Amino acid sequence: MEKLFTYTAQLCRTVQLSCALALLYSFCLLFISPIVGAAESTVILGAASGWSMVEERSQIEELSGVRPHRVLALSSSWTGTENSGAAAAGSNGNNRVNDDILALYAAFRNFPAQESAVDLSISFDEGSPGRFTDSKGNYRVSVTNSVQSVTERWARYGRGAALFTGENRNNGAPVTISPTSTALFAPGRSVRDFSLEFWFFPNTMETGEQIISWNAADNQRIVCEAARNRLRWTFQGFFASPDNLRVPLRSEGGIEAIRQQRLSITLESRTVLVPRSWSHHLIRYNANTGLLEYLINGRLENSAYTTRSGREGGDVYTPLINRDGAFILGNRFSGMLDEFRIYNRAIAAPGHTALVQTDRTALHLPELEKFPRSGGRIETRTIDLGQPDSSVVRIEASGGLLSPASTGRMAVRNTYTGRGNFRFADASAVQFFIRAGNERFRMDQNPWQAIIPGQAIPASVQGRYVQIAAAFYPSGDSSTSPYLEELRIIYNKNEPPHPPSLVTARSLDGAVELSWRRSPDENVSGYLVYYGTSSGVYFGQGTQNSPIDAGNRTSLRIEGLRNGTLYFFAVVAYSGSGPNLNPSNIHKGHFSQEVNARPLRTN
Numbered sequence: 001m002e003k004l005f006t007y008t009a010q011l012c013r014t015v016q017l018s019c020a021l022a023l024l025y026s027f028c029l030l031f032i033s034p035i036v037g038a039a040e041s042t043v044i045l046g047a048a049s050g051w052s053m054v055e056e057r058s059q060i061e062e063l064s065g066v067r068p069h070r071v072l073a074l075s076s077s078w079t080g081t082e083n084s085g086a087a088a089a090g091s092n093g094n095n096r097v098n099d100d101i102l103a104l105y106a107a108f109r110n111f112p113a114q115e116s117a118v119d120l121s122i123s124f125d126e127g128s129p130g131r132f133t134d135s136k137g138n139y140r141v142s143v144t145n146s147v148q149s150v151t152e153r154w155a156r157y158g159r160g161a162a163l164f165t166g167e168n169r170n171n172g173a174p175v176t177i178s179p180t181s182t183a184l185f186a187p188g189r190s191v192r193d194f195s196l197e198f199w200f201f202p203n204t205m206e207t208g209e210q211i212i213s214w215n216a217a218d219n220q221r222i223v224c225e226a227a228r229n230r231l232r233w234t235f236q237g238f239f240a241s242p243d244n245l246r247v248p249l250r251s252e253g254g255i256e257a258i259r260q261q262r263l264s265i266t267l268e269s270r271t272v273l274v275p276r277s278w279s280h281h282l283i284r285y286n287a288n289t290g291l292l293e294y295l296i297n298g299r300l301e302n303s304a305y306t307t308r309s310g311r312e313g314g315d316v317y318t319p320l321i322n323r324d325g326a327f328i329l330g331n332r333f334s335g336m337l338d339e340f341r342i343y344n345r346a347i348a349a350p351g352h353t354a355l356v357q358t359d360r361t362a363l364h365l366p367e368l369e370k371f372p373r374s375g376g377r378i379e380t381r382t383i384d385l386g387q388p389d390s391s392v393v394r395i396e397a398s399g400g401l402l403s404p405a406s407t408g409r410m411a412v413r414n415t416y417t418g419r420g421n422f423r424f425a426d427a428s429a430v431q432f433f434i435r436a437g438n439e440r441f442r443m444d445q446n447p448w449q450a451i452i453p454g455q456a457i458p459a460s461v462q463g464r465y466v467q468i469a470a471a472f473y474p475s476g477d478s479s480t481s482p483y484l485e486e487l488r489i490i491y492n493k494n495e496p497p498h499p500p501s502l503v504t505a506r507s508l509d510g511a512v513e514l515s516w517r518r519s520p521d522e523n524v525s526g527y528l529v530y531y532g533t534s535s536g537v538y539f540g541q542g543t544q545n546s547p548i549d550a551g552n553r554t555s556l557r558i559e560g561l562r563n564g565t566l567y568f569f570a571v572v573a574y575s576g577s578g579p580n581l582n583p584s585n586i587h588k589g590h591f592s593q594e595v596n597a598r599p600l601r602t603n
Helices: 002-036 101-109 112-117 254-260 440-445
Strands: 040-046 054-058 060-063 071-074 118-122 139-143 147-151 160-165 175-179 194-202 210-216 220-227 230-240 262-268 279-286 291-296 299-305 326-331 334-343 376-380 391-404 410-416 429-437 449-451 465-473 481-492 501-508 511-517 526-532 548-551 555-559 567-575 587-591 595-597
Touching (some): 060 376, 160 326, 262 291, 262 299, 326 334, 391 429, 440 465, 465 481, 501 595, 511 567, 548 555
Antiparallel strands (some): 054 376, 060 071, 071 481, 118 334, 139 175, 147 160, 194 279, 210 326, 220 230, 279 291, 391 481, 429 449, 429 465, 511 555, 526 548, 526 567, 567 587
C-alpha cells in the first residue's frame, strides 16, 4: 500500500510538471515568438564591404590611405562652377550670380569653348612621375628620379601633385619642360598676352630655392625663387623693343646689343608665405597696355609696365622667345607643385583682354577652393530589406574630417564611431537623408527625410526598399572635407506572421468545414484559406475560388465542392489591409500544416 501511495504521488508530480511545461510553451508561443521575429538586422556600406551600393555620386570620390578601408570625401577634381555639387537633397544647384570679373575668371578657365587658350597643362594626376605629361601636347616633359608623386590626399587639386625633395641627382633638373614648334614658348615666337599659374606648397621656403625657371639662349631667363620667405620673379632679356622684334639673335654688337633692346623686370610678393600650406600663384601679361601682374590667391601682390619709362603709356616691350629654351620645375626646391598651366592670353572672362581689378582687394575665386563650396552628394541604390513594411530603426555612421595638418598632409581628425551629428567646428558637415517604400520602381514618389546618425528614425519610414543619401559640405574656406568611413542601416525586418495551428477539416455534403487556432502574432489582420485537389497545389475552383479571405475568423465553410473528391487545405495568416481591400499592402505568412477532407453525401 505504501508503494502504491508513493507511485501515485510521483505520478501526480509528473502530471503537474507536464502541465507546467505545457503552460510555459503556450506562454512562449503567445508572447515570446513575436518578439524573436523582430530581431534587428543590419546592412553595412563602406569599410570592408566597400561602396558598391552607392550608385549616384556628385563631386564625391573614394580615398585610400585615410583609414584601413576606402572612405568617401569631397572631390577636389571639380569643374569650378557652383552648380557642380548640387549637394542638398532636391537641390537644382543654381549658378551663383556674380558679375565681378575675377569671379568670371573661373568660368572662363573651365569653359570648354575657351580651351584653346590653354597652351600647357600639367596636372600631376598620372600617379607616377614618369608619366607626367602636358595634356595639350605642346611641350615634352622629362622627370628625374628625385621627383615623387603624391596622391589626392596631399594634392591641392585633382588626384595628385609633384613632390620635390630638394635633391638634384646627377646634376639633372627635376622636371624639364621643352617646347615644341606649336608651343607659345617656341624659339623665335613673338608673344602677345600670356598667363602662367600653379599651386605651391613649400616645405621650408629657404632663400635660393627655384620653383620655376625659364632658361634660353643669350641668357634669357624667367626665374621664380624664394627670397626672405617671399617669392621673387625675375624676367631677364624677355621683353623686346617693338622696333627690334625681328632683330636676329646674333646681330652686330653681340649679346650686349641684344640686352640693350630688352627689358629686365623684377616682381616680388608683399605677402610672407607660410611653409607647409598651399597657395595659388598667377603671372599674367596684357600686351596692349604692357601690364605685368603677380597675384597670390587672387590678391594683387605687385605689378609693372613693360615700357621704357616703366609707367603706363609709351612703347610697349613684348616677349620675344630665344632659342634653346626650356622650363625647369623644382630646382633645389623642397615641397609640392600642382596644376602648372600656361595660357596664350591674359586670363580673363570672355570679351576682356585682361583682368583689371580696380579696388586691388582680394576676392573670392571659385577655382582657388580645394573643394566645391556647394558640396557634394551620394545616393545609394535601392536596398531590398526582404519584407514589406520593414521599419528602419536608425542609421549609424562613422567618419571624420580631412584637414591640412602641420606637416601638410591630409590629417584624420574628429573620427566618429557609431554615433555623431557630423557637424565640425570649421563648419564642414554631412547631412543624411532617407526614404523607403514597398514598391521599388516608385521610390522617386517618396520624399526624402532628414535624419541624424544614431537617433531614432520616424516610424513612418517603412517599406521593403530603402535609400540613403548624404550631402557633404566643406569648411567655410573650402579647404577641408568631411569623410564617411562606414554607414550602417539598422532595421526590423517585418517577418511574416506565424501560421495558425491545429487546423482541422470536417467533411460535409458538397462542402468542407475548416477551423484553426489563431496565429500567436499580434499584428495579424486575417487569414487566407487555400485549397486544391493535389497536395501542395492550391488552385481549387468552386463557389469560392482559392484562396479565400476568411477575415479575422478562425473557421470557414467552403461550399460547392464535388462529393467523392479528396481536397487538400492550408491556412495562411496575413498582416496589412487585406487582399480584398488593397492586395499590394498585405504581408502573407507561411502555410499551415496541410489537412485534407473528402466531401460525401450523408444519405
